[in-house]
Amino acid sequence: xxxxxxxxxxxxxxxxxxxxxxxxxxxxxxxxxxxxxxxxxxxxxxxxxxxxxxxxxxxxxxxxxxxxxxxxxxxxxxxxxxxxxxxxxxxxxxxxxxxxxxxxxxxxxxxxxxxxxxxxxxxxxxxxxxxxxxxxxxxxxxxxxxxxxxxxxxxxxxxxxxxxxxxxxxxxxxxxxxxxxxxxxxxxxxxxxxxxxxxxxxxxxxxxxxxxxxxxxxxxxxxxxxxxxxxxxxxxxxxxxxxxxxxxxxxxxxxxxxxxxxxxxxxxxxxxxxxxxxxxxxxxxxxxxxxxxxxxxxxxxxxxxxxxxxxxxxxxxxxxxxxxxxxxxxxxxxxxxxxxxxxxxxxxxxxxxxxxxxxxxxxxxxxxxxxxxxxxxxxxxxxxxxxxxxxxxxxxxxxxxxxxxxxxxxxxxxxxxxxxxxxxxxxxxxxxxxxxxxxxxxxxxxxxxxxxxxxxxxxxxxxxxxxxxxxxxxxxxxxxxxxxxxxxxxxxxxxxxxxxxxxxxxxxxxxxxxxxxxxxxxxxxxxx
Amino acid sequence: xxxxxxxxxxxxxxxxxxxxxxxxxxxxxxxxxxxxxxxxxxxxxxxxxxxxxxxxxxxxxxxxxxxxxxxxxxxxxxxxxxxxxxxxxxxxxxxxxxxxxxxxxxxxxxxxxxxxxxxxxxxxxxxxxxxxxxxxxxxxxxxxxxxxxxxxxxxxxxxxxxxxxxxxxxxxxxxxxxxxxxxxxxxxxxxxxxxxxxxxxxxxxxxxxxxxxxxxxxxxxxxxxxxxxxxxxxxxxxxxxxxxxxxxxxxxxxxxxxxxxxxxxxxxxxxxxxxxxxxxxxxxxxxxxxxxxxxxxxxxxxxxxxxxxxxxxxxxxxxxxxxxxxxxxxxxxxxxxxxxxxxxxxxxxxxxxxxxxxxxxxxxxxxxxxxxxxxxxxxxxxxxxxxxxxxxxxxxxxxxx
Numbered sequence: 001x002x003x004x005x006x007x008x009x010x011x012x013x014x015x016x017x018x019x020x021x022x023x024x025x026x027x028x029x030x031x032x033x034x035x036x037x038x039x040x041x042x043x044x045x046x047x048x049x050x051x052x053x054x055x056x057x058x059x060x061x062x063x064x065x066x067x068x069x070x071x072x073x074x075x076x077x078x079x080x081x082x083x084x085x086x087x088x089x090x091x092x093x094x095x096x097x098x099x100x101x102x103x104x105x106x107x108x109x110x111x112x113x114x115x116x117x118x119x120x121x122x123x124x125x126x127x128x129x130x131x132x133x134x135x136x137x138x139x140x141x142x143x144x145x146x147x148x149x150x151x152x153x154x155x156x157x158x159x160x161x162x163x164x165x166x167x168x169x170x171x172x173x174x175x176x177x178x179x180x181x182x183x184x185x186x187x188x189x190x191x192x193x194x195x196x197x198x199x200x201x202x203x204x205x206x207x208x209x210x211x212x213x214x215x216x217x218x219x220x221x222x223x224x225x226x227x228x229x230x231x232x233x234x235x236x237x238x239x240x241x242x243x244x245x246x247x248x249x250x251x252x253x254x255x256x257x258x259x260x261x262x263x264x265x266x267x268x269x270x271x272x273x274x275x276x277x278x279x280x281x282x283x284x285x286x287x288x289x290x291x292x293x294x295x296x297x298x299x300x301x302x303x304x305x306x307x308x309x310x311x312x313x314x315x316x317x318x319x320x321x322x323x324x325x326x327x328x329x330x331x332x333x334x335x336x337x338x339x340x341x342x343x344x345x346x347x348x349x350x351x352x353x354x355x356x357x358x359x360x361x362x363x364x365x366x367x368x369x370x371x372x373x374x375x376x377x378x379x380x381x382x383x384x385x386x387x388x389x390x391x392x393x394x395x396x397x398x399x400x401x402x403x404x405x406x407x408x409x410x411x412x413x414x415x416x417x418x419x420x421x422x423x424x425x426x427x428x429x430x431x432x433x434x435x436x437x438x439x440x441x442x443x444x445x446x447x448x449x450x451x452x453x454x455x456x457x458x459x460x461x462x463x464x465x466x467x468x469x470x471x472x473x474x475x476x477x478x479x480x481x482x483x484x485x486x487x488x489x490x491x492x493x494x495x496x497x498x499x500x501x502x503x504x505x506x507x508x509x510x511x512x513x514x515x516x517x518x519x520x521x522x523x524x525x526x527x528x
Numbered sequence: 529x530x531x532x533x534x535x536x537x538x539x540x541x542x543x544x545x546x547x548x549x550x551x552x553x554x555x556x557x558x559x560x561x562x563x564x565x566x567x568x569x570x571x572x573x574x575x576x577x578x579x580x581x582x583x584x585x586x587x588x589x590x591x592x593x594x595x596x597x598x599x600x601x602x603x604x605x606x607x608x609x610x611x612x613x614x615x616x617x618x619x620x621x622x623x624x625x626x627x628x629x630x631x632x633x634x635x636x637x638x639x640x641x642x643x644x645x646x647x648x649x650x651x652x653x654x655x656x657x658x659x660x661x662x663x664x665x666x667x668x669x670x671x672x673x674x675x676x677x678x679x680x681x682x683x684x685x686x687x688x689x690x691x692x693x694x695x696x697x698x699x700x701x702x703x704x705x706x707x708x709x710x711x712x713x714x715x716x717x718x719x720x721x722x723x724x725x726x727x728x729x730x731x732x733x734x735x736x737x738x739x740x741x742x743x744x745x746x747x748x749x750x751x752x753x754x755x756x757x758x759x760x761x762x763x764x765x766x767x768x769x770x771x772x773x774x775x776x777x778x779x780x781x782x783x784x785x786x787x788x789x790x791x792x793x794x795x796x797x798x799x800x801x802x803x804x805x806x807x808x809x810x811x812x813x814x815x816x817x818x819x820x821x822x823x824x825x826x827x828x829x830x831x832x833x834x835x836x837x838x839x840x841x842x843x844x845x846x847x848x849x850x851x852x853x854x855x856x857x858x859x860x861x862x863x864x865x866x867x868x869x870x871x872x873x874x875x876x877x878x879x880x881x882x883x884x885x886x887x888x889x890x891x892x893x894x895x896x897x898x899x900x901x902x903x904x905x906x907x908x909x910x911x912x913x914x915x916x917x918x919x920x921x922x923x924x925x926x927x928x929x
Contacts, residue, residue: 100532102533106535106555106557106558107532107533107534107535109558109651110532110535110536110558111532114532117653117669118653118654118657120651121651121652121653121654122654124651125654125780128780128781132783135783352533
C-alpha cells in the first residue's frame with residue numbers, strides 16, 4: 001500500500017474503547033480508520049472458538065458497566081447487542097454448604113439469615129449505603145478529570161463544578177466517601193459483617209484486577225466501583241453479553257462500520273509519526289503509513305507513551321510517571337470446554353447455581369493467603385476463582401448438551417518466580433482444576449478441552465503490557481486526575497493531535513467504554 | 529433445598545393455602561401471604577366490620593428484648609416513655625434516626641418486668657444491636673418462631689370468649705394477657721390494624737394449626753372468616769393507619785432528604801414523649817420540629833362524591849371505583865397549585881366515600897381545608913374536589929369499649 005492514505009482520525013487498537021471512539025468520531029463526520037494488531041477486533045473483549053463448537057470469552061467475560069448512553073448513541077441493540085442477566089453468585093463451601101446471593105432480595109435475605117441473622121440485616125443496609133455512595137461519586141466519574149495543578153479555564157471550570165458538587169453532599173456522605181477511598185475491603189466488611197464466606201466473597205470484588213489483597217488499603221474503593229451499575233435502577237448493567245464480550249465488540253464494530261469507520265485488522269502499529277511536535281499519522285510494523293491530523297491510542301499507557309512515540313518528545317516527568325504506572329498483571333483465565341455441567345456437592349444437579357457466578361472465596365483469610373504467595377512471585381496454590389458458565393446463559397456458546405466455563409483466577413503474578421513457560425502454564429491450569437474439583441468432583445472427567453491464559457498470555461495475545469486486565473490497576477493513586485499520569489488525565493498528550501482513550505485512562509476499565517467515548521468528545525472539542 | 533429458592537411460608541400455610549382458591553398471593557416481608565380468599569374483597573372486608581376476620585399476620589418481624597437494660601434500650605430507641613409502659617401493656621410507636629426521621633413503626637409489648645416484644649415492618653436487628661452497645665440486654669429475633677393471628681371485628685371478643693380457657697373481657701385497649709386455646713399457651717393483645725374491635729394472638733409456631741382450627745370451629749357461629757391482607761388494607765386506611773413503604777419511606781431507604789418523614793409529619797405527635805427524661809435517638813431534631821411545627825402532615829381527605837360524578841359524567845360514565853386500596857401517588861392541589869400527594873386511597877365500603885391518606889404541606893393541612901385530588905377519567909387527568917378531615921375516617925365506639 002502507498003503512503004498516501006489520508007484520514008481525519010486514526011485509532012490505534014480495535015478493542016471496545018478504540019471502536020467506540022472511532023464510532024463517535026465518524027458520527028461527527030470524521031473519516032476514521034481503526035488499526036488493529038490482531039486478525040480480529042475486540043482486544044480483550046473477544047469471543048473465540050478455541051475448540052470446534054466451544055466459544056470462549058477468552059479474557060473479559062462479563063459486562064459490568066457498559067455505559068447506557070453508548071448503547072443508545074451507537075444504536076448497539078440494532079447491531080446485535082443483548083446483555084443477558086447473570087442473576088446470582090454462589091460461594092460453595094468445603095463443608096458441603098454454600099452461600100448464595102440470588103436475584104430476589106427476599107430470597108437472598110432468607111439465605112443469608114440461615115448463616116447469620118445479623119449479616120442478613122446488615123446486608124440490606126450495606127447495599128443501600130454503598131449504592132448511595134456510588135450515586136454520590138458517579139458524577140465525579142462522568143466528568144473529564146480536571147487537573148488541580150493547572151490554571152487553564154477548562155480545568156478551573158471542571159474543578160469548580162466538582163467543588164460545587166462536593167458542597168452539595170452531606171457531611172455524612174463526604175466522610176463515607178473519604179473512608180471508602182482509603183480503607184481496605186477487609187476493614188470495610190469487618191465493620192458490617194461476621195460470616196466469613198460473605199466477607200470473602202464481597203472482598204473478592206475489591207481485589208479483581210489489582211495486585212493487592214483484601215487487607216490492602218484502597219481496595220474498598222474497588223468494591224464501590226461495583227455498585228455503579230446498580231444505581232441505574234432498572235437498567236441493570238451487570239450481565240453477560242450475547243455471544244460473549246466478543247459480541248459487544250462485534251456490535252460496536254458493526255455500528256462503527258455503518259457510521260463509515262474503516263477497520264483494518266492484522267495491522268500492528270509500530271509508531272506514531274510526529275512532525276514539528278504534531279502527530280501526522282502512524283506507521284505500521286510493515287512500513288505502511290497512514291496519515292491523519294488526529295491519532296488516538298486505545299492501547300495501554302505504556303505502549304501509548306513509551307513505545308508509539310519517542311521518549312524525547314515527552315516531558316521527563318511524564319515518562320517517569322508512565323514508567324512507574326502499576327500494570328502488574330495478577331490474574332489469569334482458565335477457559336474450559338465441558339461435556340457436562342460441573343456438579344457441585346453443595347447444590348447437586350442442574351440448578352440456579354449454574355446460571356450465575358460461582359465464587360471460590362470462602363473467607364478473607366483464604367484470599368489474603370492467596371495474595372501472600374503472589375507477593376513473592378508464586379501462583380496461589382488455592383486461588384480465588386470466579387466462574388461463569390456462559391453456555392447456560394447463551395445456548396449458542398457450546399454444542400447441545402455441552403458447556404463452556406470461564407474461570408477468572410487470581411493470583412497469578414505476571415512476574416512469576418522462574419518465569420512463565422508451558423510447564424508453569426500447565427501447573428497453573430492444574431491448580432485451578434484441582435481447586436474446583438474440591439467443590440465439583442466431576443469436573444475433571446467433564447473436561448473436553450482447556451485453555452489456560454497467564455498474564456503473559458494476556459500481554460502476548462491481547463497486547464496489554466503487564467497483562468493487567470484494567471491496563472493498569474484501579475488504585476486510588478492511579479485514578480481520576482492521576483490516570484494515567486498527573487496533568488495528562490484529559491485524554492491529551494504532549495504531542496499535539498495525539499490522544500489517549502482506553503482502560504488505562506480515566507475512568508478505568510471493565511468493558512465500560514467511557515474512556516473511548518470521553519476521549520472522542522475531547523478530540524471533537526479540540527477540532528473546533 | 530428447593531425450598532430456599534422460594535419465599536417463606538407462614539406456620540398457617542397448610543390451612544391458608546387450602547382456602548386460597550383464587551391463588552391471590554402477595555409478598556410480605558419475605559413470606560407469601562394470602563391477598564384474598566375470594567375473587568372479590570367484599571366478604572372478607574365485611575367480616576372485619578361486621579363479624580370476625582381471621583388474618584394471618586405471622587410475617588410481622590418480631591423481636592424479644594430482655595434483661596436489666598431492656599427498658600433503657602427501648603427508651604433510647606423510641607420517643608415514647610417506656611418507663612410508663614406497664615406489664616401487660618402495649619405501645620404503638622415509630623422510631624427515628626438521629627435527624628428525627630422515621631425508620632420504622634410497630635408495637636412494643638411489655639411481657640414481664642424485664643422482657644419486651646417489639647414488632648416491626650423491616651428488619652431491625654442491626655439497629656437494635658448498634659444501640660444496645662454497653663447495655664445488659666439480650667435481643668432475639670423470633671419472627672419464625674412466633675406465629676401471629678389477627679382476629680378483627682365486632683364479634684372477635686365473643687369468638688375468643690368461646691375458644692379461650694379464660695374470658696378476654698378484661699383485656700382493655702392496647703393491653704395483653706396470657707391465655708390458652710386448644711390446650712396451647714397463647715398471648716392475646718387487644719391490638720390490630722383495622723380500627724375495629726380486635727385482638728392479636730401470639731403463639732408458638734408449632735401450635736399454629738390446632739389454634740387456627742379451634743378458632744375456626746369456635747368462631748363459626750359468629751361468622752369467623754379467614755381474611756387476606758387486601759381487605760385489611762382497606763380497613764387500615766379507614767382507620768387512618770399508615771404503612772411503611774406505601775405512606776412513608778424509611779430514612780435508611782431514602783435516596784434524598786425529601787423522601788424522609790418525621791413522626792410529626794405522619795401524625796404521630798401524640799406518641800412523642802418529649803417530656804421524658806434523658807436522651808433518645810432523634811430527640812433534639814424532634815424537639816426542634818415540635819417547636820416549629822411540621823412542614824408536612826399526613827391527613828385524611830374525603831373526595832366529594834358529586835365532584836367525582838361530575839368528572840365521570842362529563843364523558844358519560846358513572847364514577848369508576850377501584851376495588852382495592854390504590855397505592856399510587858396522586859397529586860393534590862389547592863388554588864390550582866400542587867400542595868401534596870395522596871399515598872393510599874380507597875373506596876370505603878362502610879362509609880360509602882372515596883377516601884385517601886394525603887400528605888399536605890403547611891399551611892394546607894388543617895381540617896376543613898378544601899383541596900383537589902387528581903383522578904383519571906377515561907385516560908384524562910381531572911381534579912375532584914375534596915376536604916381535609918381528621919383521622920381516623922371510621923372510629924366505631926366498640927373499638928376501645
